[in-house]
Amino acid sequence: MLNLEKSPNSFSAELLADILSLPKRSIESKINKGELVPCPKTNLIPIEQVLHFKEIKSFLESNWDEEEKIKPLRNYNLIELFAGGGGLALGMEAAGFNSVLLNELDKHACSTLRHNRPNWNVVEGDISQVDFTKIKEPVDVLTGGFPCQAFSYAGKSLGFEDTRGTLFFEMARAIKEVNPKVFMAENVKALLKHEDGRTLDVIKNVIDELGYVLVEPRVLKAIFYKVPQKRERLILVGIRKDLIDKADFSWPSPYKKILALKDAFYKGELFSSDVQKSPGQTYPERKKEIMDHVPPGGYWRDLPDELQREYMKASYFLGGGKTGMARRLSLSEPSLTLTTAPAQKQTERCHPLETRPLQSREYARIQTFPDNWEFQGPLSAVYKQIGNAVPVNMAAALGRALVRLLNDIECTQVNS
Template sequence: MRFVDLFAGTGGIRLGFEWACSEQDIKTECVYSCEIDQKACESYELNYEVNPKSDIRDLEVLPQFDFLLAGFPCQAFSYAGKQKGFGDTRGTLFFEVERLLKLYKPSFFLLENVRGLTTHDQGRTFETITTHLIDLGYSVHHLLLNSSNFGVPQNRVRIYILGSRWGSIKTNLYSDPGPADSHKYDANHIQGNLFEQPQKTVLVRDILETDVHQRYYCTEAFVKKLKKVVGNDLSVLHGYRLIDYRGGQSIHSWELGLKGECTRKEIAFMNLLIANRRKKQFGIHQDGKALTVDQIKTFYNNEDLPELLCSLESKGYISCYDGKYNPVAGNMSFEVFKFLDPNRISITLTASDANRLGVVHHGIARRLTPRECARLQGYPDSYQLISDENAVYMQMGNGVSVPVIKAVIEDFFVNNYAHLIKAKQSNLWMNDPATSDVAG
């Protein structure tokens, strides 16, 4: 099975694809890899002994292939981004995938992206993509899958789009976005298929390294501030967020005294402010609205209000603009923004903050290591990580969950064997590698 690996990143889709093919005794050959990010190329070359550095927009002539893999850029459709979609250059890169599908007509493809692709622009973006793929002569089937259902302890929902030129696609997998909250994860709910044994439930504790270097430990000063809030038993931090614009199971900068020590009254007022500023009577802003003094007086009308506002503004915990007060969200100032619960699954890894995910392990508050982040994505320990740790954190936040790719591909092969026979008979795969380029 000859394939191309486009938007290859660090090779996660390739790894899952080759793993699935190996399980089905299908030999593979990657005839071309394409990736534009230099650091990702370093990781790819370290593990596959080929540097994929190239720009898909420059690709004209490729070796013959029959399976196209592409994790095309997701930022344009991501909830974490600005959701510009096809108005964003990264969004239009889908049409480069379409161009190569039209030119080479491979038998099959697998595309991976964020779940926001299905809802962006009220579904019109996804409808456009699907229509274009069908117009090229492909049967198209998509699945919304949560990595936590495939033996990966991460609440990560992605869309997987399969295409075949040889008829309707059958599958034993079903769309399941899983839990909306990592803390509501049901350890007994693991999606499987006919050819796999029930998977072992994997939790955060199962991916933690036993011997972690002290450079990943939280600083003594930060730990001291944490203990001031929760006491000496740091395991209380399991599942806590460190965030300045939400309440709930959270710790805030004013409680830690990151910008200066706060009095009990100041702390209580700040907690009241973030709890009330999200009420519908003040607006429908997701993370709350800036409030006037009169609005604040509806929930705090004590005589010391002017004094509190002045003190908190001088310390930098609130700002005042046009007579309205708002918490200053300094979330990047926290050494750890979320302490994972070892007995649950992780929140979704992202490129921007994977390096600030933490855990309390053996009584020590620390950040996750790059290897632990790789394990959260299902990469085996045999996968080599480059020495640039910040790059690895970003790569794992941008990457795919390898076991999900493996499950999708293997399920496709098992349930669509007739498609493989037709593809083989078409002489588009399993033939002499010395065949000339299609474009030639």
């Protein structure tokens, strides 16, 4: 049943483009043709005009509330690799998983994990030095976001041994040594087309060789999962071949609506208080003077021409939109994807109302980290941990989908 009461009632052209995975110019073309008619007062497109799109229907027919009630039938053990600052681990914890080991190379990220969860078994160091055969507990799920490296293809059979030297090989080795029921890997969307798809083909071959069936990979948009950020991640889920006929994996339902930056910064649906001031980068004086001229939601093209030329320098004469440059966020839209630093020239993330880069706690809220999750290390390390993380709410939704799968496997084994 369609539920219009709890859904968003209108969309900007830019947000609708993100939801539908279309270029913004496609939406603008529909507006020019009269297929979509924005409200004259707000310039927003009413939801009634886009109900025929399956992505919009998915909000209105969401099973999010029911899926939030999913709980493990028993204690499910989890190993996480490349754990970073804890976004995926926190989401998995919220879904009900018990972490038996988390591996991470970065010392500041390890300090963050230990500081917030002293009971977690955080193994700091190079994954190639971790012997997973020493883990005695049965492991139900292994997760991790392996950094994507180019593989060498010349004269190779593209199997498990041929990926040696890559971090994917180390994750594959962990799966081989641990033999979990299920694994989940996350990566950048670009992995789908990396090396013209050959990298993903190698990964698929190795997964099959390890004895797992890969669910058709899917790119998930964080804005669908109660995250006020336009972040996309490629998700790979593998089920052990001896269990594949016992249960089917279902992707998580989207949340009932899209949240905006204001939901991260102010008391409301996501947080019980306004965001607190926190350490953050600052602009040099001249850059601040220039950025003062950029309106909320605007970028370098909104500057006066002489300031465009000064700010962009040689880039002023090059083609392409370069929409991340001198970009100020808007409270009424989800944030652009966070990077590892908010003041990088190509991917500017300026506060919507104040002329400064986003502060560290604002960064964390956009990634849906709880306010009591305290990051350790210098400011640059904190931004890096947050910017590289899987958004916590998205991770929790994926975690519940994995719990549902394991519950189904459990029930089938009990009844067989």
